[in-house]
Amino acid sequence: MxxxxxxxxxxxxxxxxxxxxxxxxxxxxxxxxxxxxxxxxxxxxxxxxxxxxxxxxxxxxxxxxxxxxxxxxxxxxxxxxxxxxxxxxxxxxxxxxxxxxxxxxxxxxxxxxxxxxxxxxxxxxxxxxxxxxxxxxxxxxxxxxxxxxxxxxxxxxxxxxxxIDSLTKLYNRYFFEIYLAQEVERANRYQHELTLIMGDIDHFKTINDTYGHLVGDAVLTEMSRILRKHCRQSDIPARWGGEEFAILLPNTDISGGQALAERIRQAITTHPFEHGHHITVSFGVATLTHDDGRDLVRRADAALYTAKQAGRNTVVSDT
Structure with missing residues (x-):
């Protein structure tokens, strides 16, 4: 060195x-x-x-x-x-x-x-x-x-x-929640911004049911590569569970979180996945106010649900 x-x-x-x-x-x-x-x-x-x-x-x-x-x-x-x-x-x-x-x-x-x-x-x-x-x-x-x-x-x-999640090589939910608690405490102490993105692959069950779990696993693996490619070094991407992902963004406001989610959404929409599958993802974004980590997750997840209800393949923020 x-x-x-x-x-x-x-x-x-x-x-x-x-x-x-x-x-x-x-x-x-x-x-x-x-x-x-x-x-x-x-x-x-x-x-x-x-x-x-x-x-x-x-x-x-x-x-x-x-x-x-x-x-x-x-x-x-x-x-x-x-x-x-x-x-x-x-x-x-x-x-x-x-x-x-x-x-x-x-x-x-x-x-x-x-x-x-x-x-x-x-x-x-x-x-x-x-x-x-x-x-x-x-x-x-x-x-x-x-x-x-x-x-x-x-x-x-x-x-x-x-x-570490064995399939995607992203952090698993267990570690992510530990890190989330630490970053919430730090953000509150130093008055820093902290934003959370929750993402869910649209119609993932249909992919598994139609093409099998091996193809579904390949989609999840490729999805994790796209997330890592677009995240900053300070961001923390994780597999939240199933086809759902989370990205924690220290020192980032809601507009920064929306911008990143939109870049990832566009990258996934245009990405040539194996077997020619067209994949889209819905995203919910929330930023820390005076709540704790659980409430931040709840609000980001609620925004994600709204994105699903709005037709999928979109980004919705908790505002």
């Missing part, structure tokens, strides 16, 4: 407020068809080089950061599977990096191993309390470290299977 400018202290605060970006659509599409990704965070270039050599030989894709600020900046662009994190670095300590990441539910999909020369038990306890999953002291046996990384990857895989 090419060197990047470290974050200034005030930018670190901004990062904490917007860490939802780290679980980007690029992460979802990368999924398990690529090699596991490991981020090495250490201010010692010799340590980074040694780890890179061993981990590359083991078949992992390696990224590097020389301090905590650079690590957080990197994570805004991709989500590693495992982070090897030095404890004592200039600027942010490993403790602070852990604590920053673990404030957000997405970080549950990252396995953090503290890798440090500090052997004091109180540091080990503090590191684990701050959110590290494992603690390895230097000097270490590379075979043992590789074994611990494999344990971490198995742990991450189980967690991902629990929050």
């Amino acid at each position: 090419t060197p990047i400018n470290p974050l200034m202290p005030d930018a670190i605060i901004l990062f904490r407020n917007r860490l939802g970006w780290i679980l980007s659509n690029s992460f979802i599409t990368s999924w398990r068809d690529n090699m596991a990704r490991i981020l090495i965070v250490d201010d010692n270039p010799k340590t980074r080089l040694m780890l890179r050599r061993h981990l590359t030989k083991a078949g992992y894709e390696i990224f590097e950061a020389e301090n905590g600020e650079e690590a957080l900046e990197s994570i805004k662009n991709f989500l590693p599977d495992v982070v090897l994190l030095d404890l004592m670095m200039p600027g942010m300590t490993g403790f602070e990096v852990c604590q920053t990441l673990r404030k957000y539910p997405q970080s549950e999909l990252v396995y953090i191993i503290i890798l440090t020369g500090v052997t004091a038990d109180e540091h080990k306890v503090e590191g684990l309390d701050k959110g590290a999953d494992d603690y390895v002291t230097k000097p270490f046996n590379i075979d043992e470290l590789l074994a611990r990384i494999r344990v971490g990857l198995r742990t991450v895989e189980k967690k991902r299977n629990a929050v």
